[in-house]
Amino acid sequence: MSTSEVMVDQNSAPTRITQDRLKLFSIILIVIGILISGYLSYVKIVDVPTVCVKGGAFNCELVLNSIYSTLGGIPIAWLGLATNLIILALIILENRIGFLQSYGPVIEFGIILFAFLFSIWLVYVQFFRLQALCPWCLSHELYVTLLFLISIPRLMRSLA
Numbered sequence: 001m002s003t004s005e006v007m008v009d010q011n012s013a014p015t016r017i018t019q020d021r022l023k024l025f026s027i028i029l030i031v032i033g034i035l036i037s038g039y040l041s042y043v044k045i046v047d048v049p050t051v052c053v054k055g056g057a058f059n060c061e062l063v064l065n066s067i068y069s070t071l072g073g074i075p076i077a078w079l080g081l082a083t084n085l086i087i088l089a090l091i092i093l094e095n096r097i098g099f100l101q102s103y104g105p106v107i108e109f110g111i112i113l114f115a116f117l118f119s120i121w122l123v124y125v126q127f128f129r130l131q132a133l134c135p136w137c138l139s140h141e142l143y144v145t146l147l148f149l150i151s152i153p154r155l156m157r158s159l160a
Helices: 003-046 060-064 076-093 098-130 135-159
Strands: none
Touching: 003 060, 003 076, 003 135, 060 098, 060 135, 076 098, 098 135
16 A cells, blocks of 8 residues: 555545534434424424413414415425435435435535525514514524534535
């Protein structure tokens, strides 16, 4: 083995470890997102009130039943759950399918970017249009923001 091969191996090991950590952290965040969006989807399906902080600016029922809580007749919670499941599947299959080995991080980033931008819109709606906040929704939007921030270095490392 030449010294250049050793250098490549030494340089790729930390990158691989960092990439694996970012991937693991992404998966942990996605599981949290699935739990949140899963609960909100359950609330929509069963049509029960949410467990929510009462008083002040907090009013989950107003947020979750407003005209902004659906998109094309589909509850936002269901779309969030589907998005989380799709991202999780892409990340899990990333090392198993050739196409995803090449393009998985780019596809994931695109979906996460869209989710992040949509989350910004939803935060705006809660604060300025509805003037009511839902802690469940805000926690999901925080999760999407963290996932977006992690997806940037994952994308950059995959393009390098």
